Amino acid sequence: MARIASSPGSIRVLxxxxxxxxxxxxxxxLREISEAVILRLPAGRSLIDAVPExxxxxxxxxxxxxxxxxxxxxxxxxxxxxxxxxxFVDRDDRAFMEEAIAAGVSSYNVVDAAFPDIxxxxxxxxxxxxxxxxxxxxxxxxxxxxxEHDTINRAKSMLMRQRHFDEPRAYRWLQRRAMxxxxxxxxxxxxLIAKEGKAPE
Numbered sequence: 001m002a003r004i005a006s007s008p009g010s011i012r013v014l015x016x017x018x019x020x021x022x023x024x025x026x027x028x029x030l031r032e033i034s035e036a037v038i039l040r041l042p043a044g045r046s047l048i049d050a051v052p053e054x055x056x057x058x059x060x061x062x063x064x065x066x067x068x069x070x071x072x073x074x075x076x077x078x079x080x081x082x083x084x085x086x087x088f089v090d091r092d093d094r095a096f097m098e099e100a101i102a103a104g105v106s107s108y109n110v111v112d113a114a115f116p117d118i119x120x121x122x123x124x125x126x127x128x129x130x131x132x133x134x135x136x137x138x139x140x141x142x143x144x145x146x147x148e149h150d151t152i153n154r155a156k157s158m159l160m161r162q163r164h165f166d167e168p169r170a171y172r173w174l175q176r177r178a179m180x181x182x183x184x185x186x187x188x189x190x191x192l193i194a195k196e197g198k199a200p201e
Contacts, residue, residue, distance in 0.1 A: 014056035016041040047077035078104035084129030148186035155189035
């Protein structure tokens with residue numbers, strides 16, 4: 001999963017808004033965040049192209065009206081380069097809010113012409129995103145570990161069946177092969193399973 005990579009003490013904020021007046025208000029508020037490096041979405045560029053190039057820590061999107069085409073862009077950009085997204089809209093729409101969150105929006109805010117204090121909103125969105133990212137990473141690692149354990153157990157069973165090893169000896173056989181080849185024991189086990197039906201060396 002993509003990581004947020006900002007220099008110490010700074011936060012790169014990508015401001016994506018096609019309305020110059022709204023963008024100007026947002027940018028002025030963002031300048032109140034002393035550590036913010038403000039980036040603007042280049043004219044004619046899509047988020048999916050700009051995010052990997054600009055590498056923002058957080059994306060701010062301002063929509064005067066709920067725009068489902070805009071959500072498609074967010075969804076595609078988030079699939080390729082996950083980032084926390086803060087969204088401002090000018091009217092409450094529960095159905096759109098649910099769609100926005102499903103598309104990857106971390107912080108959904110209904111505002112009027114006067115924007116609220118942006119710093120806590122942005123920092124909270126980043127913190128929540130990082131927490132969810134860590135949970136997702138931990139889950140992925142746990143699944144990989146369980147899969148590797150299952151693969152090793154299957155390989156041991158093959159050795160026990162084909163070579164009449166007991167369980168400790170089968171594990172030592174895999175361990176020794178992994179050490180000799182400077183590889184992970186799980187990779188050796190997977191390779192052995194792929195060759196099932198052939199006698200192990």
